[in-house]
Amino acid sequence: MTNSPLLALFKRDLLIAFRNRGELLNPLMFFLMVASLFPLAVTPDPKFLGLIAAGIIWVGALLATLLSLDLMFKSDYEDGSLEQMLLQPQPALLFVMVKTALHWMVAGVPLTIVAPLLGVMLALPEGGFAPLILSLLLGTPTLSLLGSIGAGLTVGLKKGGMLMPLLILPLYIPVLIFAASSVQAGIDGNSYTGHLAFLGAYLALMLVLAPLASSAALKISIAR
Amino acid sequence: MWSALKRLYHQLGSPKWFYELTSRWSPWFLWIGSALMLVGIVWGLAFAPADYLQGNSFRIIYIHVPAALLSQSAYVMMAVAGLVGLVWKMKISFVVGKTIAPIGAGLAVMALLTGAIWGKPTWGTWWVWDARLTSMLILLFLYMGVIAIYNAIENEEMANKAAAVLALVGSINIPIIKYSVEWWNTLHQPATITLTKKPTMAPEMFIPLVLTIIGFYCWFAVWVFARTRNEILWRERRTKWVQRILSTGANH
Numbered sequence: 001m002t003n004s005p006l007l008a009l010f011k012r013d014l015l016i017a018f019r020n021r022g023e024l025l026n027p028l029m030f031f032l033m034v035a036s037l038f039p040l041a042v043t044p045d046p047k048f049l050g051l052i053a054a055g056i057i058w059v060g061a062l063l064a065t066l067l068s069l070d071l072m073f074k075s076d077y078e079d080g081s082l083e084q085m086l087l088q089p090q091p092a093l094l095f096v097m098v099k100t101a102l103h104w105m106v107a108g109v110p111l112t113i114v115a116p117l118l119g120v121m122l123a124l125p126e127g128g129f130a131p132l133i134l135s136l137l138l139g140t141p142t143l144s145l146l147g148s149i150g151a152g153l154t155v156g157l158k159k160g161g162m163l164m165p166l167l168i169l170p171l172y173i174p175v176l177i178f179a180a181s182s183v184q185a186g187i188d189g190n191s192y193t194g195h196l197a198f199l200g201a202y203l204a205l206m207l208v209l210a211p212l213a214s215s216a217a218l219k220i221s222i223a224r
Numbered sequence: 225m226w227s228a229l230k231r232l233y234h235q236l237g238s239p240k241w242f243y244e245l246t247s248r249w250s251p252w253f254l255w256i257g258s259a260l261m262l263v264g265i266v267w268g269l270a271f272a273p274a275d276y277l278q279g280n281s282f283r284i285i286y287i288h289v290p291a292a293l294l295s296q297s298a299y300v301m302m303a304v305a306g307l308v309g310l311v312w313k314m315k316i317s318f319v320v321g322k323t324i325a326p327i328g329a330g331l332a333v334m335a336l337l338t339g340a341i342w343g344k345p346t347w348g349t350w351w352v353w354d355a356r357l358t359s360m361l362i363l364l365f366l367y368m369g370v371i372a373i374y375n376a377i378e379n380e381e382m383a384n385k386a387a388a389v390l391a392l393v394g395s396i397n398i399p400i401i402k403y404s405v406e407w408w409n410t411l412h413q414p415a416t417i418t419l420t421k422k423p424t425m426a427p428e429m430f431i432p433l434v435l436t437i438i439g440f441y442c443w444f445a446v447w448v449f450a451r452t453r454n455e456i457l458w459r460e461r462r463t464k465w466v467q468r469i470l471s472t473g474a475n476h
Contacts (some may be wrong), residue, residue: 080411163373171397174401
């Protein structure tokens with residue numbers, strides 16, 4: 001059990017996350033609220049809402065993920081345990097991967113579960129639901145992975161919260177494009193497996209590269 | 225070969241050597257670049273034939289294309305400089321990366337503005353969500369992220385490293401973003417606007433473009449050198465060789 005510190009970290013973080021249920025719910029509430037602003041601002045007409053529902057849900061998911069990223073390393077940085085994790089014999093990128101996986105579980109998975117409900121509220125056409133859920137399942141881990149880079153770069157900064165969207169949002173664009181277009185393809189009755197394949201490929205690539213970058217970023221942030 | 229590379233590495237890593245080298249190179253780049261720009265611009269604006277579709281409005285190409293091209297390659301240069309700094313701990317290359325960021329962002333703005341001015345008479349609108357325009361805009365966002373991180377982190381060494389990591393991540397993502405935006409556009413092709421296909425260029429239009437592109441690169445080099453040299457002087461202001469330059473006004 002050479003990797004047991006990783007398992008222990010995972011258990012600890014999961015426990016902390018569920019002890020602070022309020023914090024867990026905040027991004028979710030944000031997601032719901034942002035999505036319900038659109039009918040108020042644009043139009044309640046179901047025909048029109050159905051056209052933009054996929055885009056609203058995906059943009060909302062991006063923003064909600066951004067909101068929760070700030071918490072990824074923050075508390076561990078503040079109480080010094082992050083430094084200890086980076087000093088462990090296990091490679092830093094394994095710790096980062098555990099942290100990222102956990103972030104996905106507490107941010108990406110709930111968003112995926114709530115999304116169909118929003119789809120109903122926003123009159124998403126029938127064919128869009130399956131690709132919406134699948135694209136969220138494949139896309140949100142990528143959001144967490146890319147986000148870990150931004151979180152790592154800004155963890156030591158007082159005003160990191162405002163900086164993070166600036167760093168990370170441009171990198172989210174490919175996910176947004178392919179996820180939203182997969183839903184559109186599903187609505188139009190076309191095959192959406194190509195879009196999902198791209199999301200999967202991007203996820204695989206980022207699974208390899210993002211932990212490298214974010215562990216390097218964390219080491220830079222810690223080194224002060 | 226290997227020892228020559230090693231020597232080059234140590235020399236490039238020395239601020240004094242870099243300063244002296246670039247002070248010898250800068251005038252060359254400046255004059256060659258200016259000559260190319262002068263010939264290219266005069267040729268392009270006054271002597272190249274008008275486009276059969278777009279008339280004279282196409283002539284903005286001689287600013288637009290070099291700016292767009294250079295702002296893209298400047299991002300790659302910035303990322304490579306960051307990589308060299310991170311891997312081989314070469315301080316100068318961090319300085320180069322830092323000086324490129326705002327220049328590259330400015331070039332991206334220039335490409336977008338000239339594109340909008342060109343788009344108005346050609347497409348009838350200042351902005352369309354065309355793949356190339358959109359990826360240029362995203363490139364500007366990526367530059368803004370790098371500049372923001374330089375501004376946000378006070379510790380200079382940390383800011384350099386963080387910006388280098390971000391630039392590297394961005395440069396890996398640039399092709400992905402570029403192609404996904406292209407696919408997005410073909411998936412959602414707007415039926416209202418059809419972009420006029422660029423005619424294959426006649427040589428009398430193309431040669432001045434090549435001249436202005438090379439001219440832009442030369443001017444870019446001069447600018448990067450100048451900013452890097454300023455930074456070197458500031459960082460090394462307590463050393464003897466800088467003191468001597470400052471007191472005598474000599475270049476090296």
